[in-house]
Amino acid sequence: MEIANYQYRDITQQFLSKVHVKLVAMKKEQPNQFLLTAKLAKEKVDTANERLQEFHTTSQSTGLFNDQDYKLNTILSQVKDDISQIHIHLNSLKTQLNNDLHQSIFDFVQQKAMKTSDSFKKLLQSHTLRIKQQEEKRNRLNGDRLIKRNFNQKYQKLNETDEETDHQTIQMFDQKQNEEKLVSMQKIESMLNEIAGVFQRVGVMVKLQETMIERIDKYTDEASLNVSKGRKELQESHKKISSNRGLILKVFLILFIFAFIYIVFIL
Amino acid sequence: MQINTSLIYAQRDALTPILKPEIRIPWKILCYDSYCEKRLSTIYRVGDLREMCITLHFNLDQNRERLYGVTAIYFIQPIQLSIEKLVEDFNRDLYSEVYINFSSPIENNLLEFMAKELSKISGAIQKIQKVYQHNLDFVALNHNFFNLENQIVNGLFSIILALKVQPLILFQKNSKVELIAKELIEKLKILEFNSDYPLLAIILPDRDIDLNTLIMHSNTYGALLHDTLNIKYNKVKLEDQVYDLSPQYDNLWHQACNMALPDAIDKINTELNDWTSQYQQVSQQNQEISSALSAIDLVPQMNQQKKMVDSHLNLANQLTQITKQKSLDKFYQLGQSILQNDLLAINDYPQSEDNQIESSKEIDKLRLLILMLLNNYNQQEFKKFEQLFQIKNEKYQNILSNFKQRVASNQNNKQQSVYKSLFAAITSKMPNSGKGLLKNFQNFLLQRGKKSAIVQMLENLFLNELKIDELQSILTMYDSRVKNISRLEFGLLSTIKGILVCFCDGACYNEYAELNDFAKSINKQIIYGGNKIYNAEEFLLQFQ
Numbered sequence: 001m002e003i004a005n006y007q008y009r010d011i012t013q014q015f016l017s018k019v020h021v022k023l024v025a026m027k028k029e030q031p032n033q034f035l036l037t038a039k040l041a042k043e044k045v046d047t048a049n050e051r052l053q054e055f056h057t058t059s060q061s062t063g064l065f066n067d068q069d070y071k072l073n074t075i076l077s078q079v080k081d082d083i084s085q086i087h088i089h090l091n092s093l094k095t096q097l098n099n100d101l102h103q104s105i106f107d108f109v110q111q112k113a114m115k116t117s118d119s120f121k122k123l124l125q126s127h128t129l130r131i132k133q134q135e136e137k138r139n140r141l142n143g144d145r146l147i148k149r150n151f152n153q154k155y156q157k158l159n160e161t162d163e164e165t166d167h168q169t170i171q172m173f174d175q176k177q178n179e180e181k182l183v184s185m186q187k188i189e190s191m192l193n194e195i196a197g198v199f200q201r202v203g204v205m206v207k208l209q210e211t212m213i214e215r216i217d218k219y220t221d222e223a224s225l226n227v228s229k230g231r232k233e234l235q236e237s238h239k240k241i242s243s244n245r246g247l248i249l250k251v252f253l254i255l256f257i258f259a260f261i262y263i264v265f266i267l
Numbered sequence: 268m269q270i271n272t273s274l275i276y277a278q279r280d281a282l283t284p285i286l287k288p289e290i291r292i293p294w295k296i297l298c299y300d301s302y303c304e305k306r307l308s309t310i311y312r313v314g315d316l317r318e319m320c321i322t323l324h325f326n327l328d329q330n331r332e333r334l335y336g337v338t339a340i341y342f343i344q345p346i347q348l349s350i351e352k353l354v355e356d357f358n359r360d361l362y363s364e365v366y367i368n369f370s371s372p373i374e375n376n377l378l379e380f381m382a383k384e385l386s387k388i389s390g391a392i393q394k395i396q397k398v399y400q401h402n403l404d405f406v407a408l409n410h411n412f413f414n415l416e417n418q419i420v421n422g423l424f425s426i427i428l429a430l431k432v433q434p435l436i437l438f439q440k441n442s443k444v445e446l447i448a449k450e451l452i453e454k455l456k457i458l459e460f461n462s463d464y465p466l467l468a469i470i471l472p473d474r475d476i477d478l479n480t481l482i483m484h485s486n487t488y489g490a491l492l493h494d495t496l497n498i499k500y501n502k503v504k505l506e507d508q509v510y511d512l513s514p515q516y517d518n519l520w521h522q523a524c525n526m527a528l529p530d531a532i533d534k535i536n537t538e539l540n541d542w543t544s545q546y547q548q549v550s551q552q553n554q555e556i557s558s559a560l561s562a563i564d565l566v567p568q569m570n571q572q573k574k575m576v577d578s579h580l581n582l583a584n585q586l587t588q589i590t591k592q593k594s595l596d597k598f599y600q601l602g603q604s605i606l607q608n609d610l611l612a613i614n615d616y617p618q619s620e621d622n623q624i625e626s627s628k629e630i631d632k633l634r635l636l637i638l639m640l641l642n643n644y645n646q647q648e649f650k651k652f653e654q655l656f657q658i659k660n661e662k663y664q665n666i667l668s669n670f671k672q673r674v675a676s677n678q679n680n681k682q683q684s685v686y687k688s689l690f691a692a693i694t695s696k697m698p699n700s701g702k703g704l705l706k707n708f709q710n711f712l713l714q715r716g717k718k719s720a721i722v723q724m725l726e727n728l729f730l731n732e733l734k735i736d737e738l739q740s741i742l743t744m745y746d747s748r749v750k751n752i753s754r755l756e757f758g759l760l761s762t763i764k765g766i767l768v769c770f771c772d773g774a775c776y777n778e779y780a781e782l783n784d785f786a787k788s789i790n791k792q793i794i795y796g797g798n799k800i801y802n803a804e805e806f807l808l809q810f811q
Contacts, residue, residue: 006458007428008284008401011373015398018382023392035336039293073790101334104322105294111317116562212314215502215511216307220326 013143038105043092045112048082051075059127072127079120086113111208230244274411274794275515277429278310281403285342285368286319288294295338296323298331298364300352302344303370305416307794309501327352331361337395337504345400347380354384371398371421371733396543402428405796407526409514411786412779413796419771420450423469427769428796432467433460436745437728437755442473444771445743452745460747462789465764470725472742474772477720480642481775481806482634483602484595488531489524490776493802495589510578510784517575527629528586535579540660542572598635605638606717611648618656630804632656633663635805640674647784666810708732717780721768722785729760729789734739760789770797773806 055075058068090113093106272280286297290350297316299307304326316324321340327349338363343349353367385391392700404421406414415422433453438448448471470528474481485491489498496503503510514521523531546569549562584618590596594617604611619625636656658664718726720788725733726743735757769781774797787795 007281008399010397011374011378011400012395012398015378015382015395016392018379019386019392021383021386021392032335038547042293087750099332099334100321101337102294108294108317108320108322178395209571212312213510213511213516213571214313215513216313216316216324217304217326218502218509219329219504220301222306 034093034102035105037089037093037096038109041086041093041109042112044082044086044089045109045116048079048086048116048120050238051079051082052116052123054078059130069131076124076127083117085122086116087158107208107211114208272408272430274405274413274426274430275310275410277431278306278403278405279428281425281429282307282310284399285401286316286321286341288340288366290766292320292338294320294322295340296325297321297340297342298325298327298332298356299342300327300344300349302346302349302416303342303403303502306370306403307342307394307407309406310514310515311515315707316551327356331356332359333359335363335552337362338366340368342368342370345369345371345377347377350377350384352379354381354388354399357385357388357394358708361379361388363394363733364396365394366396369419369542370403370427372400372402384707390484404440404703406500408796409434409521411783411794412498413794414518414774414800415769415796417423417798418543419769419798420454422798423769424454427455427467427469430467430718431461431464433462433464434745434747435468435759436471438471438745439473439476439743440706440741440743444471444473444474444700446745447471448745451714454744455729455747456750458747462748466762468730468759468763469767469769471769471771472721472724474479474770476724477778479606479638480719480721480781480804481801482635482641483606483638483777485777485780486527486599487522487525487776487780488528488583491528491590491595491779492801494774494804495586496582497596497802497805502583505582508584519575519579523579524776528792531745532583532587535576535583539580542576544567545569563652592624593631595631598631599632602638603637603717604675605642607633608642608644609617609662610645611652618655626659627805628659629656629663633658633667633807634803636667636680637670642671643674653660662811666807669810671752709735718785719781720798721778722781724784725768725782725793728755729766732757760791763791765794767794769795772798773797773801773802775803776808 055072058071058075061068086109090106090110093109095101097106098101288295295539304666307324311325327343341351341353357365364448370498385395404415404425405415405420405423408414413422420555436448436455438444438451485494488736492498492503495503498512501512501514503512510518511517512524519535523534528533537733550564595618600727601611601616604799619628634659636649636653638644643718658667728738736753739755742755744753744755770778774795778797782793782795
């Protein structure tokens with residue numbers, strides 16, 4: 001037999017062949033509100049992540065001559081919406097926490113969401129940086145252009161229409177440059193807002209990180225530790241009680257002896 | 268193709284189908300018995316489970332409440348007890364959808380029992396989505412260190428499957444391992460190995476070739492920790508705190524486990540200094556937003572790093588205290604001298620004034636005495652030490668007299684000694700290169716004087732062309748490529764990609780360290796393990 005098939009095998013059919021009851025279709029249990037909301041939130045996280053991936057691939061293909069800023073900006077605002085929706089879901093989940101399962105699912109979604117907003121934040125940073133770099137590049141090219149134009153004006157007689165288009169192009173460039181600046185300023189602003197959130201989250205992140213590297217058998221361990229601790233304490237308190245008992249008996253004995261002496265000899 | 272898959276990664280791959288049964292389930296919970304818990308807990312942390320959308324995990328013995336609309340994955344050993352616990356869960360109607368995974372192939376009657384019991388519970392069968400059986404009968408303690416927990420045949424079989432290798436099984440003739448090897452070979456015969464799989468030489472020596480390594484004092488961080496504080500499945504308990512020694516998450520442990528204690532302490536200190544300088548660097552950074560942001564990103568990682576260094580500082584600190592108190596370095600040195608058959612000066616043994624400390628050393632004294640017995644050390648000297656040590660613990664007295672009897676009866680019968688191996692003839696011819704060094708140094712940094720028997724055996728097998736005929740009479744080799752016994756030839760080392768050494772009567776950290784050193788010298792991977800990982804005390808207590 002091939003190794004791959006041997007390592008693990010589906011034996012469901014083998015198992016079912018040994019079952020001798022008629023299987024009736026069961027009504028599926030309706031998952032409760034919490035699970036539904038959590039599922040929605042998780043799906044939103046997944047879509048946000050997909051969009052971030054899309055942003056990444058699009059921005060990779062973006063060059064100086066293949067400007068996709070519009071598309072990129074749309075994606076960014078979509079992700080932003082996703083994240084704010086996730087937060088709404090998370091807030092509503094937070095009010096419904098009533099058992100371990102809820103808590104763990106909430107932690108799970110929260111952590112995923114945090115990761116997503118973290119990579120969103122990082123993307124924003126690198127995106128802003130890239131815009132800046134492109135601007136510089138453009139400025140340099142524009143500079144080159146201007147020098148060239150001066151050169152042309154000085155030494156060559158130019159066709160007027162040509163001059164005009166050139167001028168127009170430069171104007172368009174300037175306009176675009178301004179727009180870019182505005183966009184990147186907005187980016188930085190939103191980034192700053194993000195930072196405020198990040199600062200608040202550090203504590204949560206550290207705490208989550210600690211859970212992440214916990215051993216799976218931690219609680220089993222703790223249980224056995226607690227059992228042995230409990231036993232120790234029980235023994236100790238037993239000792240205490242028995243020693244107390246001894247003391248009480250001794251005290252009473254002495255009292256009795258005194259009473260006896262008093263009654264018999266003195267009275 | 269190298270054996271690039273370490274045991275840990277191989278185990279991870281093998282566990283994936285259990286933990287990720289279907290992508291469409293948004294999250295699920297995991298239930299396991301104690302047997303399977305060990306397989307999971309050395310490999311995964313809570314974060315890894317979360318990564319795979321497992322939000323809660325339980326041991327079947329833990330108290331659990333009913334969870335509506337939840338998918339549960341069971342990972343249990345196919346034994347009556349665990350199946351009964353599973354049935355009980357169905358009785359209590361705990362979960363809505365269930366996937367069942369057995370750690371090894373399940374016997375037909377047990378599967379029938381499960382079917383019968385579950386049929387009695389209305390709606391139970393409908394909840395079962397899938398039933399799988401796996402081959403996961405080994406615990407990966409490190410990338411090249413395993414524990415089979417007495418499931419030797421199934422365990423080795425699981426390792427072969429998980430590593431995806433073609434095995435060459437080399438086992439000692441006329442020994443206890445022969446039966447085990449034959450059973451394993453029978454199991455392997457049904458498999459068709461892919462011819463691109465790398466060759467792995469699996470060596471099954473008899474424990475009798477070397478008891479010294481299990482009993483003598485070691486100088487490595489890992490072995491000393493195991494001897495003094497007892498490492499259980501990569502965990503050490505010290506004053507109600509559990510330290511997690513996972514090679515995947517604790518890089519320091521991964522590197523320092525097989526180092527001599529002083530080197531390991533240096534390593535820990537270097538790591539601490541690195542951390543401190545990184546911390547200073549981060550805190551002195553200018554107040555720019557971008558650097559502040561990257562500093563925040565560093566916080567969790569640095570926190571984790573700090574925790575790791577701290578726990579090793581604690582452990583090493585405790586270890587140094589114990590070592591000093593019990594002068595374990597002296598015991599190590601004395602042990603080495605016994606192996607070299609050097610004369611021991613009774614003054615070499617530092618006796619403490621404190622009776623309590625002396626009595627805490629009884630196990631160490633016992634180890635030294637037994638080491639003398641096993642190595643036919645000078646009788647008079649032995650008596651002197653026995654008198655000096657005056658072991659009072661009754662258990663230890665029993666063990667000592669047990670060993671005395673065994674050794675005496677072996678000498679009287681003039682038969683092959685149980686403790687002197689078939690390899691004794693070969694090993695005794697090896698020159699003792701480290702002789703003389705021992706007298707000049709007084710601590711753990713001493714070179715090991717004599718190589719352990721297994722290392723000598725591997726040297727003879729792979730590096731010494733002249734020994735191959737002698738080995739032919741001792742070892743049998745089964746080649747899974749031809750599905751038959753084949754002749755040992757010199758030059759095996761160039762065709763194999765790695766070596767696996769499995770002791771069926773106990774393995775230890777000391778031997779692990781030695782094999783690790785040897786692996787470096789021949790530049791091949793050596794995987795090591797056994798049915799159990801003993802420390803010296805646990806091992807000796809079997810001989811009461």
